[in-house]
Amino acid sequence: MTIGVLALQGDFREHIAALAKLGENAVEIRTVEQLEQVAALIIPGGESTTISLLAKSTGLDLAIAERIKSGMAIYGSCAGMILLANEILDGRDDQISFNAIDITVRRNGFGRQVDSFEAKLKSTLFADLMGVFIRAPKIEKIGTNVEVLAWVEVQGERTPVMVRSGSALATCFHPELNDDGVVHKYFVDMVHNQQS
Numbered sequence: 001m002t003i004g005v006l007a008l009q010g011d012f013r014e015h016i017a018a019l020a021k022l023g024e025n026a027v028e029i030r031t032v033e034q035l036e037q038v039a040a041l042i043i044p045g046g047e048s049t050t051i052s053l054l055a056k057s058t059g060l061d062l063a064i065a066e067r068i069k070s071g072m073a074i075y076g077s078c079a080g081m082i083l084l085a086n087e088i089l090d091g092r093d094d095q096i097s098f099n100a101i102d103i104t105v106r107r108n109g110f111g112r113q114v115d116s117f118e119a120k121l122k123s124t125l126f127a128d129l130m131g132v133f134i135r136a137p138k139i140e141k142i143g144t145n146v147e148v149l150a151w152v153e154v155q156g157e158r159t160p161v162m163v164r165s166g167s168a169l170a171t172c173f174h175p176e177l178n179d180d181g182v183v184h185k186y187f188v189d190m191v192h193n194q195q196s
């Protein structure tokens, strides 16, 4: 079984490395043909508007939407979360969204003062989860069928930062920059459970 990492822009190499460390087969995805070969997909952090434009020009926008509809497991980190959200605030009019998770996210929503930061997260799954946030999207609304798996507290306010809806997972933070691999392990388990 192979997991693909969308390699149009952003920190896809770090996701490949995190999966390889867990003993998983991981490949870079740049074409529709490559997408057909994988069981699941990670959309990395980077710039959601750029990833959007490149996905449109390669036809991966429609191909990914189709695979999501047929139940493929998908994980989006940061810019990847923006692409999975049902609603994007402060986005560009032409940026795409796969409507995979019923959340409203605001691009760069944590504001200038905490543009980039690292914080200990509260989680229902992990005891010691650290989150690295880089111009991260903020989840402003949670809709139906969304399970919140982790939160961060910033300036006294608690915000969800890891959510799952069926076979779609998303984080505002970048676990590929941590050494522990626990979020990738959680996604890999999702994929394996689906395949078995």
Ligand code: GLN
Pocket: 044, 045, 046, 047, 048, 049, 077, 078, 079, 080, 082, 107, 108, 134, 135, 136, 137
């Ligand atoms: N701010 C970026 C965007 O809007 C996301 C940042 C990231 O992925 N580190 O796409």
